[in-house]
Structures are given as structure tokens and as C-alpha cells.
Amino acid sequence: MLQIKLCGISLKNPTILASGILGVTKESVHRIGKSGAGAVTLKSLCHEERDGFSNPAMFGYDGVFLNAVGLPGQGIDSAIKDFGRLDNLSVPVIGSIYGYRVEQFGQVAKKMASLKPAMIEVDVSCPHMDYGKPYYADPELTAKVTGAVKANAGRIPVSIKLSPNVYDIKEIAHSAEKSGADAITAINAASGMVIDISARKPILANKIGGVTGPALKPIAVRCVYEIYETVKIPIIGTGGVTYGKDAIEMVMAGATAVGIGTGIYYRGISVFKKVCDEMMQWMKKNKVKSLNEIRGCAHK
Amino acid sequence: MPNNEIKKTDIPQVLEISDVVGEGKEQKSFFFKQSLQCRPGQFIMVWIPGLDEKPMAVSYWSRNEFAFTSKAIGKFTNALEKLKKGDKVGIRGPYGSSFSIKSNACVVGGGVGMASVSTLIDVLKNPIVINGARSKEYLIYLDRFKSKKMIVATDDGSFGRKGFVTQVLNGVLTENKKIKMVYTCGQEIMMKKVLGVCNRHNVECEASLERYMACGFGICGKCMINDKLCCVDGPIFNSKQLMSMPDFGNFAMLKSGRKVTIEEYHKIH
Numbered sequence: 001m002l003q004i005k006l007c008g009i010s011l012k013n014p015t016i017l018a019s020g021i022l023g024v025t026k027e028s029v030h031r032i033g034k035s036g037a038g039a040v041t042l043k044s045l046c047h048e049e050r051d052g053f054s055n056p057a058m059f060g061y062d063g064v065f066l067n068a069v070g071l072p073g074q075g076i077d078s079a080i081k082d083f084g085r086l087d088n089l090s091v092p093v094i095g096s097i098y099g100y101r102v103e104q105f106g107q108v109a110k111k112m113a114s115l116k117p118a119m120i121e122v123d124v125s126c127p128h129m130d131y132g133k134p135y136y137a138d139p140e141l142t143a144k145v146t147g148a149v150k151a152n153a154g155r156i157p158v159s160i161k162l163s164p165n166v167y168d169i170k171e172i173a174h175s176a177e178k179s180g181a182d183a184i185t186a187i188n189a190a191s192g193m194v195i196d197i198s199a200r201k202p203i204l205a206n207k208i209g210g211v212t213g214p215a216l217k218p219i220a221v222r223c224v225y226e227i228y229e230t231v232k233i234p235i236i237g238t239g240g241v242t243y244g245k246d247a248i249e250m251v252m253a254g255a256t257a258v259g260i261g262t263g264i265y266y267r268g269i270s271v272f273k274k275v276c277d278e279m280m281q282w283m284k285k286n287k288v289k290s291l292n293e294i295r296g297c298a299h300k
Numbered sequence: 301m302p303n304n305e306i307k308k309t310d311i312p313q314v315l316e317i318s319d320v321v322g323e324g325k326e327q328k329s330f331f332f333k334q335s336l337q338c339r340p341g342q343f344i345m346v347w348i349p350g351l352d353e354k355p356m357a358v359s360y361w362s363r364n365e366f367a368f369t370s371k372a373i374g375k376f377t378n379a380l381e382k383l384k385k386g387d388k389v390g391i392r393g394p395y396g397s398s399f400s401i402k403s404n405a406c407v408v409g410g411g412v413g414m415a416s417v418s419t420l421i422d423v424l425k426n427p428i429v430i431n432g433a434r435s436k437e438y439l440i441y442l443d444r445f446k447s448k449k450m451i452v453a454t455d456d457g458s459f460g461r462k463g464f465v466t467q468v469l470n471g472v473l474t475e476n477k478k479i480k481m482v483y484t485c486g487q488e489i490m491m492k493k494v495l496g497v498c499n500r501h502n503v504e505c506e507a508s509l510e511r512y513m514a515c516g517f518g519i520c521g522k523c524m525i526n527d528k529l530c531c532v533d534g535p536i537f538n539s540k541q542l543m544s545m546p547d548f549g550n551f552a553m554l555k556s557g558r559k560v561t562i563e564e565y566h567k568i569h
Contacts, residue, residue: 050556060308061311265308266305269518
């Protein structure tokens with residue numbers, strides 16, 4: 001009932017662990033697979049080892065979740081030793097990558113491709129920049145990064161993860177598709193800040209971070225809706241999906257699959273199974289046999 | 301469909317330090333006049349605004365007051381040591397699993413590891429407490445637990461028995477066959493040895509583990525010990541869990557997520 005095809009990959013259900021939450025080790029991938037996710041995205045890796053920012057790096061309240069972890073990671077070379085390969089784990093794995101410079105995106109993509117992930121996701125939201133502004137904020141820069149990754153990924157499909165912190169996400173998505181992207185992951189966190197009025201300081205060590213959780217959902221739904229009108233490639237709708245109804249809403253906006261990250265915070269690691277059960281309940285009640293019937297229906 | 305889970309809150313609450321008490325060399329307890337729903341072995345996240353946030357075991361607990369005990373080791377704990385009554389820090393939690401409460405128990409604490417088992421000692425019925433440290437000046441809670449059956453040991457013999465807590469434990473378990481449970485917190489290498497002693501005597505063990513953490517509530521994945529999350533599955537693990545974790549006493553992940561030996565981990569974090 002929930003089975004989908006994403007860029008030729010069969011997923012038992014459309015829920016995908018979003019990058020940045022758990023997904024750090026082989027053992028955590030297995031654990032999330034066992035808890036019902038259709039696929040698992042690894043925490044983003046780049047060409048070097050990074051500690052990330054100090055704490056507080058994340059906190060949540062009232063349906064709002066903030067994080068500024070600063071892209072910590074062991075680096076792609078160390079991860080290669082750790083994981084060995086990614087195509088023989090209990091669940092399809094999406095390898096998330098980034099670099100500081102365009103060439104590094106290509107180099108990391110090549111190394112990631114050697115692990116044989118089901119898909120490569122590209123985090124173009126990295127704050128390190130070659131051209132004065134981040135890669136996600138400019139159609140030409142997004143095209144350059146997409147091209148560099150595609151040239152090194154071989155047959156492995158590539159999804160570009162877009163940021164909502166732009167004037168027009170449609171032109172960025174269009175540019176990624178034109179440069180060969182096989183899918184779009186939308187969206188990354190929205191930029192935000194929380195100040196503790198007693199401490200009179202921003203809570204996050206990095207001061208500015210990304211807003212996720214239910215607060216992000218309307219922004220994500222709007223972005224998926226706009227991207228669906230612009231491109232033909234599939235969309236992994238990510239941002240605030242916590243309940244089955246949120247996943248249905250994403251599909252109605254045009255998503256093929258849904259990313260779940262902060263949802264784990266609210267509902268535990270079993271959130272994947274819970275969301276799937278709730279989706280099926282809704283489908284039965286509304287006599288919907290397959291997600292294809294409702295995909296993008298909000299546009300009609 | 302359910303919709304109440306999004307009300308969850310994990311944001312630091314900024315509190316004034318109501319008292320600071322020196323416990324032993326480089327070790328201090330920080331008190332807060334605030335009620336906290338907490339079980340023995342759980343931890344809180346302590347935020348020094350503008351600096352960093354770290355997990356700390358709740359070491360004193362009563363209806364309207366709690367405290368944590370910190371040893372000045374790194375940048376964060378050295379900044380903590382300078383804080384005084386009236387200064388403010390952010391607190392969130394408590395987090396994590398707790399000790400089971402069993403009778404006929406022995407509690408083994410090494411150095412500031414005593415902090416994680418102290419609220420447990422408060423609630424246990426007639427426990428045998430083994431309180432060990434490198435040397436006399438590093439021992440904590442000697443007065444606090446003077447009414448308990450406490451065996452004190454120091455590595456250099458400057459106070460109490462000379463030797464390691466594991467040797468004392470071995471003696472206690474050999475003499476006292478009634479003991480059914482050993483609780484422990486201290487250096488992980490020490491706790492691994494404690495588990496070994498318990499296994500030889502066929503006695504159940506629970507240990508409080510420590511890992512680098514960012515969130516404390518099972519999201520960031522930085523504190524993974526094999527397939528377990530130290531923050532939500534732990535920090536208290538039982539014998540069966542400890543023996544199913546090859547990383548226990550051997551490996552830990554750095555802030556970056558790279559796995560290193562436990563010795564290397566302690567040099568950095």
C-alpha cells in the first residue's frame with residue numbers, strides 16, 4: 001500500500017530518515033531500519049573530520065526545534081573504513097555529502113559512490129563558500145555543484161537538498177534538474193534564533209541555527225508545492241513531518257517520499273512505523289489505494 | 301490522530317546558583333532551590349551562557365532542591381569552578397535511565413564518579429559503599445555518608461585502605477554472599493573491571509556510563525555505544541547490556557563522530 005519507487009529504488013514505504021539525525025554509525029543505520037524507515041540518510045560527510053560547534057547545539061519547545069551542530073563528522077575517508085559498503089545493510093542507505101569548494105563536492109561524491117549507496121544526497125547548504133554566497137542561494141552555483149557530483153557519482157542517483165532561505169526556490173530547483181539532478185530533497189532547516197531573556201544571550205552556541213519540527217512544516221509544504229510545479233524529477237518532502245497526516249499533506253503537495261528527522265524527537269525512533277500506520281489508516285478511511293492517486297492532488 | 305507529543309520541551313531554564321560547596325580537591329557541588337522530577341542516576345544538561353553545555357549527574361536531590369557535583373578538568377568544568385552563589389546557569393532535563401533500587405546492594409564509586417551514585421546511596425537500604433580515589437584529597441562525600449557502611453580506599457594508601465576499589469569489591473563479595481547487586485560509576489576502565497569481578501561472583505551489576513553528548517534526548521547520535529544511545533538507553537546499563545556492548549571499556553566517539561580508544565577519548569573530552 002505504501003510501497004514507492006524513488007529514482008528506480010524500491011522502498012517499502014515513503015518514510016526516509018533525514019540527514020543529521022542519528023545515522024552516524026552502521027549500528028544506528030540498522031536500528032533505524034529495524035524501526036520501520038523505508039530508507040536511511042547518513043549524517044553528512046565531507047572531505048575532512050569536523051568537530052562542529054559547541055553546545056547548546058540543539059533544543060526544542062512548543063513544536064519548535066533549533067539546531068546548530070556545525071556539520072560535525074568523521075570525514076569520508078574514515079567513514080569508508082567504518083561502513084565498508086552501504087548496499088548490503090538491512091535498509092536502503094542514502095549517503096549525504098558536502099564540500100567547501102565545488103571540486104571537493106565532486107571528490108567526496110566519488111568516494112561516497114565507491115560505498116555503493118542507493119542514492120547520494122548533496123547538502124548544498126554548507127556555509128563554507130567559494131563565491132561569497134552559499135551554493136544553495138544561487139542557481140548557477142547550485143548547477144556547478146550538481147554537475148560536479150553527477151560527473152563523479154556514476155549510475156547512483158543524486159538528490160540535491162535545498163534550503164528555504166532563498167528568494168525563489170523554484171529557480172534553484174530548476175537549475176538542479178537542468179544540471180542532471182535525479183531528485184530534489186526539500187527542505188533543509190529555516191534559519192532562526194532564540195534568545196534567553198534571563199541570560200540575555202542566544203541559546204545556541206553558534207547563536208544562529210536552523211528551525212525544524214512542526215514549525216517548519218508549512219514552509220516545507222509551500223516549497224514542495226512550488227518545486228512540484230517547476231520540475232519533473234521526484235521530491236523528498238522534508239520538514240516537520242511528525243504524524244501520518246503530515247506525510248499525506250506532503251504527498252498532496254507533490255512529494256514522492258517524505259523525510260523525517262526531528263519527528264524522532266517528538267515520537268521516538270518508532271516514528272517511522274507510527275507515521276506509516278497513520279498513513280494507511282487515512283488511506284483506508286478515504287479509499288485511497290496507492291499514494292500515486294493523491295500525489296500532487298493539491299495542484300488540481 | 302494523536303497530536304499532543306509536540307508539546308515536549310527541552311530548553312534550558314536559567315537558574316540562580318543557591319549555594320556552592322567544596323567537596324574535595326578540584327571538586328564542587330552547585331545547588332539550586334528548584335524542584336526537579338528525578339530518579340537516581342539521571343543527569344541534567346548544564347549550560348554556561350556563551351560557553352558550552354555539558355551533561356552532569358544529579359548528585360543531591362530533595363523535594364525543593366537539587367545539585368550537581370563537578371570536577372575541574374577541562375575548559376567547561378574550570379569555568380564552572382569559578383562560579384559563585386548568585387551566578388546563573390541554564391538547566392534542562394533530567395534525562396536518561398536510572399538505577400534499579402535493590403536491597404542487599406554494594407555501591408562502588410571512583411573519584412567524582414561518586415556523584416552519579418550518591419542519590420542512589422541516599423535511597424538504598426543499608427548499602428555497602430566503596431568510595432575510592434587516587435589519594436586522600438580527591439575523596440568526596442566522606443562526611444555525607446559517614447552514617448553508612450562505607451569502605452574508603454585510595455590508590456596511594458593516603459587514606460583508608462591502600463588499593464583499588466575492585467580489590468575491595470572482590471573482598472566484599474567473597475565475604476558477603478548476600479550481596480545481589482553492585483552499582484558503579486567511575487572511570488570506564490575501572491567499571492569494566494568491576495563488571496568482571498561481579499561476573500566472577502555471579503552478582504548483577506549496573507554501571508553509569510559517560511559519552512560526549514549534544515542533545516541528551518536521543519537525536520544527535522553522538523553518544524552511541526554500539527547500537528545503544530548513552531543518553532536515552534543509558535547512562536545506566538545493566539550487566540547484560542554492558543556485555544553486549546563491545547565498545548564498553550574500549551572505544552568511544554569523539555565530538556566529530558570518529559571512534560577512538562577510550563584512553564584517547566579521555567585525553568580529548
